[in-house]
Amino acid sequence: MDRRRRRPYAAAAVTVACALAVLATPALTLRAAAAPLPPPPPAPKKTLEEVRTEIEELYHQAAAATDAYNLAEERTATQSAEIVRLARMIEGGRKRIDALKAEAGAAARAQYRSGGIPQSAQLALAGDPQLYLDTAGRLREGAKATTDLLGELTRAQAELDTYASEAGDNWTKLEADRVRQASAKKEINEKIAAAKKLESELAAEERERLRRLEEQARQRAQTKWLDTGILDELGADSTAEGRKAVEAALAQVGKPYVWGAEGPDSFDCSGLTQSAWAAAGERIPRTSQEQWRLLPRVQPKDMRPGDLIVYYKDASHIGMYIGDGKMVHAPRPGRDVTVAGAGSMEILGIVRPS
DSSP states (O other): OOHHHHHHHHHHHHHHHHHHHHHHHHHHHHHHHTSOOOOOOOOOOOOHHHHHHHHHHHHHHHHHHHHHHHHHHHHHHHHHHHHHHHHHHHHHHHHHHHHHHHHHHHHHHHHHHTTTOOHHHHHHHHTOHHHHHHHHHHHHHHHHHHHHHHHHHHHHHHHHHHHHHHHHHHHHHHHHHHHHHHHHHHHHHHHHHHHHHHHHTSOHHHHHHHHHHHHHHHHHHHHHHHTTTHHHHOOOOOOHHHHHHHHHHHTTTTOBBOTTOBSSSOBOHHHHHHHHHHHTTOOOOSSHHHHHHHSOEEOGGGOOTTOEEEETTTTOEEEEEEETTEEEEOOSTTOBOEEEETTSSOEEEEEOOO
């Protein structure tokens, strides 16, 4: 074959090679696009102060949820007791209605035995005026008794319907509070678990530094509070009940914080204050928020031993003032009942149980 005849074949080969190169280009592009992205850079490690703040916030949220749990638990107990009371009232009402029906039935049977003719008509037909006069009073009393019987039966049935309705309402509230209680319990456990996880990830030396940071934060808050001159205004006097409550609270120092606990072996913050004042003969609400809402409030300058100091804007923590700028409280999970500076946390206000 001469050179002129080979040239078309060579051109065709070049064309095919170019076409294959073009077809291969998208595949290469797709391979490049499918390549995994480089991993993101690791998040910067939190400072120990940031960890402390986060742990504190988690325990604060757990404390707020504990208050919700305690309130739901208290309401559940109240509603259960009310349902039991109403059940007894319903049972008593049914027995009363049965007795009234039996009495009404006896009257109806007596009338049937007399042929259905009222006794007053029988007397009139008897033609004996003296008998009529002697018996007329008793007939009027009998008629009144029958009317009273029917009225009492109607009232008893209405009361029974009311009891049943109230019991139904209490069951509805009871179930709603049980749901709230379960939800709060779940949240408490989640917050405490998250806080413990954060702390467990620290080395032993860091955990010790974390404790020192916590103590330093409390000391700064206490110093700031004392610098207001508050102790110059406060007296040491208290009532006999207040002194007894302080004594009862201090006797619990060293016992562990357990959320929802009211003693005698463990306490949460409001369980401690409620128990201490119960020992002094005073019944107060169960939760710190209810203690803040319902107990009489006191100006800081008038605070005296036995008064309760409520902390944080949501009233989620409470302690008992014991004098000399100090208070006793159940701090949080993982800590024991202890004495601390009364101003070591953000104060919302002061209440007085007695």
